[in-house]
Amino acid sequence: MNINYQTDHLIIINYPPGAGGKFISLCLALSENVLHQDYKLATHKLKSNLEEIQSFHISSAVMNKSIKENNHFELGCKELAGFNVYNKDQQEILSNVLWKECTNQKKYFFCMMNNSNINRWNDYPNAKHIILKNYDWILKKRNLEKNFQTVNKDTFKNYIDFNMESILEKNSFLNCFDSLCNFLKIEIKNKTLLEDLRLTFLKTFKIGF
Numbered sequence: 001m002n003i004n005y006q007t008d009h010l011i012i013i014n015y016p017p018g019a020g021g022k023f024i025s026l027c028l029a030l031s032e033n034v035l036h037q038d039y040k041l042a043t044h045k046l047k048s049n050l051e052e053i054q055s056f057h058i059s060s061a062v063m064n065k066s067i068k069e070n071n072h073f074e075l076g077c078k079e080l081a082g083f084n085v086y087n088k089d090q091q092e093i094l095s096n097v098l099w100k101e102c103t104n105q106k107k108y109f110f111c112m113m114n115n116s117n118i119n120r121w122n123d124y125p126n127a128k129h130i131i132l133k134n135y136d137w138i139l140k141k142r143n144l145e146k147n148f149q150t151v152n153k154d155t156f157k158n159y160i161d162f163n164m165e166s167i168l169e170k171n172s173f174l175n176c177f178d179s180l181c182n183f184l185k186i187e188i189k190n191k192t193l194l195e196d197l198r199l200t201f202l203k204t205f206k207i208g209f
Contacts, residue, residue: 003091003095003106005124008128009043010109010121010126011109011127012129014113020132020138022037022074023063023167024106027198029111031057031188032055033187035102036059037110037112044106050150064204066208081095081102082098083099091123119152128158128183129156131160139209144209162180163176168202170195174194
């Protein structure tokens with residue numbers, strides 16, 4: 001099986017390192033149609049059609065592992081696909097079987113990250129892009145510096161902004177996530193699960209920084 005570079009089920013989350021993009025991916029993975037960024041977890045969901053509550057327990061466990069280990073823990077691009085961001089030739093060499101399967105199916109969305117102010121995923125013209133904004137408060141509390149300006153939106157044909165300040169208030173966050181789900185045409189029915197993850201993020205996001 002070859003990589004399908006025309007896939008429209010790839011989600012790219014664009015943000016500076018440390019600005020909270022992995023949290024957004026864990027929230028998205030509550031949907032029955034979004035995979036977690038991990039080979040085993042994603043393969044399990046592909047085969048088992050997990051419900052929202054099952055996906056919630058996975059996302060919650062990932063976030064709470066930072067408390068147990070007293071160090072920042074997250075899933076990742078390489079853990080899902082076998083590579084981070086490389087050119088097309090390197091993807092052909094390093095990508096795993098799951099990545100090829102993901103790009104050739106139409107049921108599940110799968111997330112990767114772009115920690116750059118340019119689109120490093122232009123090999124995938126039909127990807128859906130989420131551009132994080134208003135994340136300076138996260139970087140400040142994590143003692144991180146903003147290392148580039150906002151990504152140039154002119155390089156994307158299919159994108160939505162996500163306001164990271166919404167994490168600070170329940171209704172604002174849920175409204176922003178409703179817009180995000182509408183953009184992707186996915187559903188998260190149990191909003192209480194999103195609220196639980198929001199509160200967990202606020203409790204854990206400074207650990208390890």
